[in-house]
Amino acid sequence: MEIIGRLTKDAVVAKVNAERQVVNFSIAVNDSYKPKNSTEVKKIVTYIDCSYWLSTGVAQYLKKGTAVELFGRIGLNVYIGNDSLAHGSLTFHTSNIKIIAFVSDNPSAPKQNNAVSKQDERDPDDLPF
Template structure:
């Protein structure tokens, strides 16, 4: 049987990072993906969990608006809240993560020589 998820989306907030009781780095990402159909745009939110080195990299490099590629598996679980009600959860446990870009990533002009003009074709000696 196969349990495989592939997502590309943007972070809705900075990663939530912590260290577990077993001294393992853990990062939680809220990842938005967008679906388009019949002139309609629909956004889904996914809770992605990263461990160890991936969690450390997420903490260091990701922020709200960052675009990432995630491969992982779905994990269904639940917890009991303060009122004693069982709350179901759905997490994506990431096996692979790749940084795609940040929201503010814009093409930039190359540094230096910005004021150099192109030579006139008449000035080129042939």
């Protein structure tokens, strides 16, 4: 399974036992849809808790706002709470992380401009070749 989103906070390395560590982080996945018989586009955000068990070295690159493409599987955690009711949560167990875009640590650094210039918006028939 593949998901793409942005980190909601910096990744945290947690020690499970003497030999094992896990990188925990959360991503936000943006989506939109148009309800039937409506012209209004609804935007929704889904927050997904993720874990990465293969290496803790990647945690230094997983900062808030970083865009990532994740590959892995969904895991279900079920437990009985203090209220004697069953509770559950989903975790995306990541097997591969691809960083799509980093965030700048320097707030005065120029932001990436994704605007298309007027030169690139020309009609294809108006090109000089």
